Amino acid sequence: MRTFDCVIIGAGHSGLAASYFLQESGIEHIILERGEIAHSWRNERWDSMCLLTPNHQVRLPGFGYSGDNPDGYFTVAETVNFIEEYAQFIKAPVLCGQEVVSVNSTPLGFSIATNSDEYVTPSLVVASGACNRPSFPPCAGKLPESISSFHPLDYQNPGQLPAGKVLVVGASATGVQLAHEIHGSGRPVILSVAEHVRLPRVYRGRDILWWMETVGVLDERYDEIDDLVRARSIPSPQLMGTPERSSIDLNSLSGMGVQIRGQLMDIRDQEILFSGALENHCELADLKMNRLLRAIDEWVAEQGLDAEFGEPEDFPATRVEGSTPLSLDLHKENIRAVVWATGFAPDYTWMNLPVLDRKGRIRHEAGVADWPGLYVLGATFLTRRKSTYIHGAEDDAREVCEHLSAYLKKRSVA
Amino acid sequence: MTDATVDNGVNVGALLDAREALTGAPEAGKFTWEASCRWINGTHSRSTCQAFYGLGEKQSHKQEFTFESDHPEVLAAEDNGATPVELVLVGLASCLTAGVAAVAQRRDIQLKSVKSTLKGSMDLAGILGIDSDIRNGFDGISVNFEIDADASPEDIRALVAQSQKRSAVFDIVTNPTRVTVEVN
Numbered sequence: 001m002r003t004f005d006c007v008i009i010g011a012g013h014s015g016l017a018a019s020y021f022l023q024e025s026g027i028e029h030i031i032l033e034r035g036e037i038a039h040s041w042r043n044e045r046w047d048s049m050c051l052l053t054p055n056h057q058v059r060l061p062g063f064g065y066s067g068d069n070p071d072g073y074f075t076v077a078e079t080v081n082f083i084e085e086y087a088q089f090i091k092a093p094v095l096c097g098q099e100v101v102s103v104n105s106t107p108l109g110f111s112i113a114t115n116s117d118e119y120v121t122p123s124l125v126v127a128s129g130a131c132n133r134p135s136f137p138p139c140a141g142k143l144p145e146s147i148s149s150f151h152p153l154d155y156q157n158p159g160q161l162p163a164g165k166v167l168v169v170g171a172s173a174t175g176v177q178l179a180h181e182i183h184g185s186g187r188p189v190i191l192s193v194a195e196h197v198r199l200p201r202v203y204r205g206r207d208i209l210w211w212m213e214t215v216g217v218l219d220e221r222y223d224e225i226d227d228l229v230r231a232r233s234i235p236s237p238q239l240m241g242t243p244e245r246s247s248i249d250l251n252s253l254s255g256m257g258v259q260i261r262g263q264l265m266d267i268r269d270q271e272i273l274f275s276g277a278l279e280n281h282c283e284l285a286d287l288k289m290n291r292l293l294r295a296i297d298e299w300v301a302e303q304g305l306d307a308e309f310g311e312p313e314d315f316p317a318t319r320v321e322g323s324t325p326l327s328l329d330l331h332k333e334n335i336r337a338v339v340w341a342t343g344f345a346p347d348y349t350w351m352n353l354p355v356l357d358r359k360g361r362i363r364h365e366a367g368v369a370d371w372p373g374l375y376v377l378g379a380t381f382l383t384r385r386k387s388t389y390i391h392g393a394e395d396d397a398r399e400v401c402e403h404l405s406a407y408l409k410k411r412s413v414a
Numbered sequence: 415m416t417d418a419t420v421d422n423g424v425n426v427g428a429l430l431d432a433r434e435a436l437t438g439a440p441e442a443g444k445f446t447w448e449a450s451c452r453w454i455n456g457t458h459s460r461s462t463c464q465a466f467y468g469l470g471e472k473q474s475h476k477q478e479f480t481f482e483s484d485h486p487e488v489l490a491a492e493d494n495g496a497t498p499v500e501l502v503l504v505g506l507a508s509c510l511t512a513g514v515a516a517v518a519q520r521r522d523i524q525l526k527s528v529k530s531t532l533k534g535s536m537d538l539a540g541i542l543g544i545d546s547d548i549r550n551g552f553d554g555i556s557v558n559f560e561i562d563a564d565a566s567p568e569d570i571r572a573l574v575a576q577s578q579k580r581s582a583v584f585d586i587v588t589n590p591t592r593v594t595v596e597v598n
Contacts (some may be wrong), residue, residue, distance in 0.1 A: 017579070275589045
């Protein structure tokens with residue numbers, strides 16, 4: 001049994017960012033990592049995946065991108081490299097191959113059992129990732145067994161899929177990227193679309209995420225926005241990272257031959273039923289995109305910077321065929337595989353404290369869990385809208401570690 | 415514009431309180447709505463609504479509401495009321511309109527008038543069994559809103575889009591719903 005002032009679970013970018021601030025405060029800690037540093041990035045991402053953020057936004061506390069392609073997008077391998085370099089740079093105290101099997105409460109705080117050891121600590125930072133488990137709609141279990149079923153966690157490339165038509169469910173960044181790649185591999189794709197976030201890759205000459213950071217959208221705090229529950233469940237934006245900085249949206253996908261359908265609502269025997277609300281979902285996405293672009297235009301005008309950037313741009317409304325079918329006969333249409341780009345969930349099966357909400361996530365306010373000494377990092381919109389992105393880890397980890405440090409001080413006095 | 419000047423007659427504060435309360439007590443949010451129907455004669459029937467269930471107990475409207483339904487004379491009936499499919503359009507219109515008012519209140523938009531026209535198109539070859547490839551129900555519904563309000567056309571479109579997003583009847587007509595029918 002080993003004792004530390006703090007234990008961090010997970011040596012990804014969030015856990016390492018926390019280690020940086022704990023070191024700054026002189027708090028003795030260890031990072032327990034089930035596999036290797038950046039384990040999820042190494043093992044649970046598809047081959048062609050790139051970061052949504054441009055390279056110039058890839059930064060962790062005290063460490064930033066130093067390459068010669070600031071407008072490019074990291075591949076998974078480059079991301080793994082970056083996180084590894086960061087771990088070396090901060091000399092992070094990582095113990096690899098320590099898979100947490102249980103966390104229990106003790107009079108001293110927490111007792112953490114791994115596959116080979118036991119740790120005791122008064123403070124615990126859970127940074128084990130937001131995307132450990134696949135999330136499926138309830139009807140997914142009704143898919144006939146003759147049809148292959150994939151989730152982005154087990155999808156690597158189109159070569160895994162049988163030849164023939166593929167239904168991709170979900171139009172987040174993941175869904176549209178996979179639809180694009182699978183359709184490009186010669187397997188015709190039907191894409192089922194629910195609520196989604198549409199963004200152009202480049203606006204007025206700059207990356208849209210640069211704009212969102214610059215005008216302050218990504219810095220919006222959890223306690224400043226209207227509907228946090230909703231903000232935390234918004235799908236990732238329809239973006240991809242390519243050397244051409246191309247945009248990807250439903251118009252570009254249907255232009256290449258992908259067939260667009262509404263939200264998948266149910267499966268009855270061989271038949272998939274889609275929502276008739278597709279037009280509404282597309283209009284909501286168009287309205288929200290336009291509201292963001294006009295906010296950017298207003299910011300540019302207020303700063304008197306109109307001459308520095310390109311002209312304001314308008315993008316065509318999403319085209320929705322009035323005759324979009326509401327059902328799909330899997331057999332007649334010869335659908336061979338379904339890819340469920342329907343989201344992810346964290347895995348807290350080892351958590352034995354009563355701290356989970358009804359969806360299995362740790363209840364927290366700005367990373368401070370509903371249990372003394374327990375903290376979370378790496379969740380969507382943890383303290384700010386940018387929490388989802390790598391550069392969001394810095395502010396999240398700083399605030400969490402400040403709270404943690406104060407907690408330990410108070411505890412030692414008492 | 416401020417809250418003090420915008421009044422669409424919607425108590426948004428109470429709705430937000432309800433949302434807050436029901437987030438903490440999910441069981442109270444489970445409602446069951448009821449309608450009872452009695453055959454009169456021919457295609458004429460009379461339906462009533464009064465009781466419903468919610469907030470963990472039986473509830474009741476202040477009074478019983480009655481709805482006549484029948485088919486028109488061109489369909490060889492006596493035309494004692496709106497057709498059932500028209501009542502579906504009425505439900506959709508009322509739901510979207512209530513949504514527009516609530517969202518407008520929440521967004522500090524003063525409404526002056528909200529009118530809508532709904533059209534549900536249908537090929538009778540379906541219900542008459544002439545062609546089994548044609549469905550019984552609407553092959554499409556169109557809704558046309560005319561809204562006069564203190565807001566930009568874009569904000570008004572956003573109102574209507576948000577109202578669809580939160581509408582129960584819009585969801586019921588656009589998405590499949592399991593219907594179980596028993597005979598006692």
